[in-house]
Amino acid sequence: MAEWPFQDVPNVAVTANKRIVHQGELIAYVSHDADDGGWQFHTSDPAPPRQQDAAVVSLREIVQLDPTVAELADLPLGWHAWRASRDAQWRRAPTS
Secondary structure, three states: OOOOOOOOOOOOOOEEEHHHHOOOOOOOEEEEEOOOOOOEEEEOOOOOHHHHHHEEEEHHHHHHHHHHHHHHOOOOOEEEEEEOOOOOEEEEOOOO
16 A cells, blocks of 8 residues: 555554454444544444454554455544455445
8 A cells, every 4th residue: 555545643543353353354344433533343243342352453453454444544434334245345324
């Protein structure tokens, strides 16, 4: 990736399911929180992970694990994106 696509700095802390970080599971659901601008990365379940299932990592680490996440750099605050498989296109919608 030539240029960093996100407005957030690469070392901004994000929340991810540990299975994504440690086991390479699919990032299937991403939210960009309206209240604090935070990013969350989930497996197929968009519910907030239980504390013991959550990891705090850098946004750069998430992009290194799955470069397709860079396609979501322009995801507005208060929106989420999801996909069914690694090869599927990201779909987007406002979070209700």
